[in-house]
Amino acid sequence: MPTDTVKKSPSLAEYAYGEIKQLIQNGTYLPGSKLVTQDIANRLGISRTPVVAAVNRLAAEGYADSIPQQGTFVKKLSVKMIRDILELRLMIELYSVDAVIRNMVFDTEAVQELRSAVEGYRNIGPRDYNKAMEVECNFHHIIIRLAENAEILRVYRTSRCIETTYQMYRMANMELATVQNAYQEHEKIVELLEAGNQDAVKTLLEKHIRLPLNMLDWLVSTGRPLGNLSL
Structure with missing residues (x-):
């Protein structure tokens, strides 16, 4: 098969990032709710590793807050x-x-x-x-x-x-x-x-x-x- 006809699929981390971000934006995950990586992985039908990477990226971009010893939570708004x-x-x-x-x-x-x-x-x-x-x-x-x-x-x-x-x-x-x-x-x-x-x-x-x-x-x-x- 010619290589120029193959469309590169997004990585699992990229897929998880997009799905979680959408769930935050559409209100499924409300501000202040905890992002439990294993639960999200089960929901998406993938392993936990790409979900962890996605959640860390969302925290870095301001969509969530990571609190030591507690976890990562959807950013609260005031x-x-x-x-x-x-x-x-x-x-x-x-x-x-x-x-x-x-x-x-x-x-x-x-x-x-x-x-x-x-x-x-x-x-x-x-x-x-x-x-x-x-x-x-x-x-x-x-x-x-x-x-x-x-x-x-x-x-x-x-x-x-x-x-x-x-x-x-x-x-x-x-x-x-x-x-x-x-x-x-x-x-x-x-x-x-x-x-x-x-x-x-x-x-x-x-x-x-x-x-x-x-x-x-x-x-x-x-x-x-x-x-x-x-x-």
Whole structure:
């Protein structure tokens, strides 16, 4: 068989990582719950060794906390932590827009890549948290990547800015913004970047990112149930 027709399968550790990460993101493993590697291995039908590697990787990436003599637990979220993460996201994305326009890296290829990402906002259900998170991550990571600063991109990824937002929505059992609004807003961001309208795109981006911050304040002030989210 020709070697170029063989598709390389992911390692068991990579498979376990993806499965556990999804179980955390979809709320199967709630914040604060213990990640028991043998139980997970039984669930996935694989040995414990790749599960241990996957759990260690998730802890390194901020999805879980390892406590000596106790084990590894899904990271707990607090109102302050979410607020801090969203403020970090705001700073990084506004800086990145400045860098993209200043460095004049927003070419035809970048426009097409972002427009393709915008199409993902179509057909997202009101509680389709996983799909919405995936699409949002894809779009905004492109902008950060175009800023051409590897350290900022690393911090942005490990801080899980967008994942945390959708985890908050899920825990509060909140409906997402309408698909049409999300599509139009992100389409406008691309148009403003393409036009080099620095002030306008930063204003729109700040409004977009402050929405979950305002939502968080509203949840706290109205006493809405926050699931496993601590104050």
